[in-house]
Amino acid sequence: MVSLFNTTRFLLICLGSGLLLSSCKYEDIVKADYPQQILYMPAAKNGVFSIASIVTSGAYRFTVNSAEKKVIIPLSVYRGGVSNDGDLTVNITANADTVSKLISSSALVGTTLLPADKSVLPGTVTIAGGSYVTPFDLKIDLDYLRSIPAGQKLALAVTIxxxxxxxxxxxxxxxxTFDPAILKPVPDFTSKADATTARKIAFTNASLNAVGYSWDFGDGSAAVTDASPTYTYxxxxxxxxxLTATGITGSADAAKKTVTLTIP
Structure with missing residues (x-):
């Protein structure tokens, strides 16, 4: 009987000691330091944030503010880590040295550095406590971009x-990197008569950098705004x-292409 009591007592002591040790380990975890916060720019993850085409749906890479005469490129700064406590002040600068080195090493062919006076960046932004992200805009002078000759690209590096x-x-x-050519539409199209109805013409639009279209078929009919219409004379x-093609700058850079058709 005494042996059984001692054995039971020993087991209870071991169980209590195990619970105590587990409790101590739990306290150690609770008191451990959280991973420190760290800042980064998501747009930097692919190496080059290239703007060389127009996106008319989904997430946009830039917009045009005609009133301000600015091309606006949305960017953002994030903070990682478990905690998002406290306001963070982030400094933002245009990094000309990075671009100059890449141009000198021929890593950016056909590209020149965007002049400092042709763009605007906020000097600082604040990631508010409780938030992981703050957006900001890079604004580029629209008239300057429109003056750039075809084939010439511009580059700017933004550092936080x-x-x-x-x-x-x-x-x-x-x-x-920004290709100013996308600001100017290039109208183009082909036409083909229907196999059974010769006066029925299918127009295939092959325009570049356009977001809107207007067709004048030359017979006094109302203009048609379909991208690739079929018309019967x-x-x-x-x-x-x-064909008048309109780009993202509206009528400012609208361009026309004319073709003479003989209808039997």
Missing amino acids: ASSQVPVNPVLKTTLI SKAGTFTVT
Whole structure:
């Protein structure tokens, strides 16, 4: 009986000691330091943030503010880590050295550095306590972009820094390249008569950098805004078909292409 009591007592002591040790380990985990916060720019993850085409749906890479005469490129700065406590001040600068080195090494062919006086960046932004992200805009002079000759691209590097938390060294600079050619539409189209109805013409639009279209079929009919319309002429004759393509700058850079058609 005494042996059984001693055995039971021993087991209870061991169980209590195990619970106590588990409790101590739990306290150690609770008191452990959280991973420190770190800043980064998501746009930097693909190496080059290239703007060389127009996106008319989904997430946009830039917009045009005609009133301000600015091309606006949306960017953002994030903070990683378990905690998002406290306001963070982030410094934002245009990094000309990065672009110059890449141009000198022929890593950016057909590209020139965007002049400092042709763009605007906020000097600082604040990531508010409780938030992981703050957006900001890079604004580029629209008239300057429109003056750039065809085939010439521009580049600008944007770098973030902070005295409060470290910055991911791989994702601290976003290299942005911009092709001004996308601001100017290039109208183009082909036409083909229907196999059974010769006066029925199918127009195939092959325009570049356009977001809107207007077709004049040359017979006095109302303009058509379909991208690739099919039109049936009511009589024979020779008609001048005009396609007006409108780009993202609106009528400022609208362009026309005309073709003469002979309808039997």
